[in-house]
Amino acid sequence: MGRKPGPALRAITLLASGTALGQLIAIGAMPLITRIYSPAEYGVLGLFSSVVVIAGSVAGLKYDAAVILPARNGDGNRIAIGLFVISILSVAISSAILLLFLIASQFFGGGLLVSMGHWALLLPVGTFAAGVSLSFTALATRAGEFSRLSHLPPLQKGASVVVQIGGGLLGVGVGGLLVGALLQSFVSIGLLARGRLKSVLLVALSFRGTGELRGVAHRYRDFPSVNAPTALLNSLAWNSQIFLLALFYTPDELGMFSLAMGMVGLPLNVILTAVSQVYLRESADRKSRPDRARFLWVRVLVGLLLLSVPIFVGLVLFCRYLVVPIFGSAWSLTEMIALALLPILWGRFVTTTLTTTFTVYRRQVWMLVWQVFAVLVTSAAYLLGGANGLRIDETVALASWATLPVYLAIIPLSLRAMSLGVVRS
Template sequence: MKSLLDKINAKLNAQGGFLKAVSVLVGGTAFAQLIAFLSLPFLTRLYSPEDYSILGIYIALVSILSVVSCLRFDIAIPIPQQENEGKALLILALLSNTIFFILLYILMLLIYPLIEEIKVVKQLSYWIWLVPFGVYISGLYSALQYWATRHKRFKDIAQTRMTQAVFGNCTSLTIGVISGGFWGLILGQILNFSGGLLKLSTSAKKDLSLVASSPLKDTFFKYSNFPKYSTFEALANTSAIQLPLIIIASFIVGPEVGFLMMAMKILAIPMGLLGSAIAQVYLANANNYLENKELYGYTKTVIFKILKIITLPFIFLAILSPFIFTIIFGKGWSGLGVYILYMIPWFFMQMLVSPVSMSLNIIGKQKVALIIQIIGFILRVLGLVLWAILFDKGIIEYYFFSSFIFYILYLLIVMYCLKGK
């Protein structure tokens, strides 16, 4: 028995503890995803597809804005060898996030009279004023999470995800039982964004007190490619994912955006469970492999590991999805399984490329990453608008297919750049 445990421990600690770190993150995330999934059959009976359509609009707005709130200094935090540079990047990320939050509220005060009659703004009602707050806490969590990644505190990150799931889903369930209304979903989402902040901020505060200097000005210029290129790259990427929800809601009246939102939520479970865990560990170890000129081989190995893990689950999901989701979520969600079936190729490719996509930033190819995302934005957003104007049908199908093509292209370019490096 002891020999078996020793073998398992040795396997987990192989390749710099890659599997062990992933297993810690997957464990915490699995608990979070289990809570979220077990809550869904109750939430879908308390909230309608139309309620989830409004939630989808709120999440889309927060997601698009939050990727630029830290000017991408947050994703650079794990990269430098020097601790004082890492501290400087954390401070720059937190300052950027706070300034962006203030400017966003000022901008909303100025433009609200001009946009209040827009359909999606009317749907959100006065809850639109919580968008800047959602952006702020999302940016704050991102900066602190990357600081924890720098110090390989994967257990802390896993615990915060558990906290987020419990707080967010319990809030939505409680409000749904007591009063109903889509605002219960929005408040639950805000708590989902903010869960675990206290734990991460306490650890970060202790760390920062031990680092005497933080060269803000020098660090800002040294990592200036992140705000110059990575910010627009991330904005294009997130907009290409989230803007179609707003576009589809503007062209289609009915529960379709709710189905789309729920399908993305379900298919994001393996991404949240496995993809984000692998991405955290990949980012924490990639710099060492780059120094040894082994990043291409390391990345290829990670991709093949993902492929082995996800192929069978996606096949089973494709077979079962047209039948099981009506039973689980109720008759009001009878069209959900078809949406999930059509989206599987897109999410399969996304699962392969997303965990290693940060490699372009690590090797200094921010310009390439930006160009990829601009192409994706043109294909998935501008193409969708053009299709919606020219054709009455197939708007959602176009979104699915264009996303699938984009992630194939993305994977090929990432591997080409790494091989050249």
């Protein structure tokens, strides 16, 4: 009789199933959405989403990433709630600062308001929702609520698709795309806060003034000082691409790049989120037992390598033969851009989960240095390609192949971090 799958594998399977259903909903709606909206409108969505992802990833100063680490006992759970509260407060302050910046920019040349119009005022809303969603996701991951987390992708994609199609049919224009995208974070908050909000508030109110919260914040001070800059650089490395491309290419080309990213990049990122959530929790539990931690690391790496083969073969075939029939002839350049993205997407797919090792073993400085190098390589490649008049797909391919070795360096670095053990604060 075969061995039953372990809890980590069951959790990954559960999350991946929810992810697959969510992506089926999104892919099923894409042929209609790309015929309702123009490539230029999709380009605005790409710019908007990139700002929200970049700002939302660090709005909580990465205290959300620390929620998983305290021991799962009375004191540890209380500390975790304290970290959650600190994260939410940080998100609120960061979103308010972004709003003030946008208002001020209206009087000094417009800035983002010029390219996005009045829809740019939704950026603080998106940042706040994304940051709060990350904080609640951290609590759910800590509690091992993978069944609830698996329900998120189909609900998020379903709500988003309904609003985007409805907005397009009603003639709302790009606003339909933006509001539909924002709705995903609010769906996440609504589902994850249900049944938890009251207990979280009770624990949060039990803290003795701000002094105790400041003590918790100080204990995990490496997260805002190191994890937050690292997360910012990580977001910039992936989401600043569209801003660099905007210097050299047309709005229609930016829209096709955004579709390519969403078509082949976002589904992989959602799968990696599922795997990373489980790996982070399991790795944190095993960090005091090096042999078990190393065994988990090897299993995850080998599993991702094996899983990448059918996934990326399927993506190549999809890009070559199905993009134009599904999305329409107006989006034909998307095929070449998507193929150009595949090398770096493969590198991210294999190594992104392993980066959580640096968080568990408190080696975030290593990740920060790596991120600086990754951003420099990626940005240089995009600027080089654009400045030399390469086609957009050629520039994307140049950046993709140039950055691939940088991502593969995560493998030996994360193994070394694990072998050295936890840094004591």
